[in-house]
Amino acid sequence: MSTNEDCIFCKIIRGEIPASVVFEDDVCIAFMDIFPVKEGHCLLIPKKHYTNMFDVDPDVVAHLGRQLAELTRKVNAAFRPDGVLNIVANGSGAGQEVPHLHIHVVPRNHDDEFRFQFPKNYREKMAEREELERAARKIAEA
Ligand code: AMP
Numbered sequence: 001m002s003t004n005e006d007c008i009f010c011k012i013i014r015g016e017i018p019a020s021v022v023f024e025d026d027v028c029i030a031f032m033d034i035f036p037v038k039e040g041h042c043l044l045i046p047k048k049h050y051t052n053m054f055d056v057d058p059d060v061v062a063h064l065g066r067q068l069a070e071l072t073r074k075v076n077a078a079f080r081p082d083g084v085l086n087i088v089a090n091g092s093g094a095g096q097e098v099p100h101l102h103i104h105v106v107p108r109n110h111d112d113e114f115r116f117q118f119p120k121n122y123r124e125k126m127a128e129r130e131e132l133e134r135a136a137r138k139i140a141e142a
């Protein structure tokens with residue numbers, strides 16, 4: 001298994017630092033976040049070191065996706081929140097601090113103080129269809 005010497009999550013995988021593991025298999029491991037936003041906040045990561053969605057093997061993502069559904073349902077069943085957030089930050093600009101791909105699973109309630117912070121009044125004007133079509137084409141052709 002290819003791990004990265006200095007990566008904190010690789011150290012967890014190698015058993016060099018402690019983690020509270022929810023489950024693991026050959027490809028991935030889920031463990032509790034050390035600074036939980038909310039009780040039940042956990043992380044799902046591949047065991048092989050990938051930085052984020054930009055370099056991860058698509059087959060690994062497929063496996064993570066299946067396990068993510070399972071983990072999300074389990075968190076929901078265990079804590080009965082109003083909802084559960086799945087979040088992945090890709091790159092520091094998106095808020096990624098640990099450069100080893102990880103998916104946050106965070107229980108959420110309607111009255112929670114934390115949320116995605118969108119710009120004020122961003123919903124005042126709907127986008128022009130032409131603008132959306134241009135953006136969709138740009139992504140499709142990238
Ligand atoms: P991000 O900001 O998306 O890169 O999130 C990194 C997450 O990893 C944060 O929520 C941290 O609390 C969490 N974290 C960092 N170190 C550890 C650790 N040793 N064990 C568990 N979670 C960790």
Ligand code: ZN
Nearest residue numbers: 007010049100
């Ligand atoms: Zn790593």
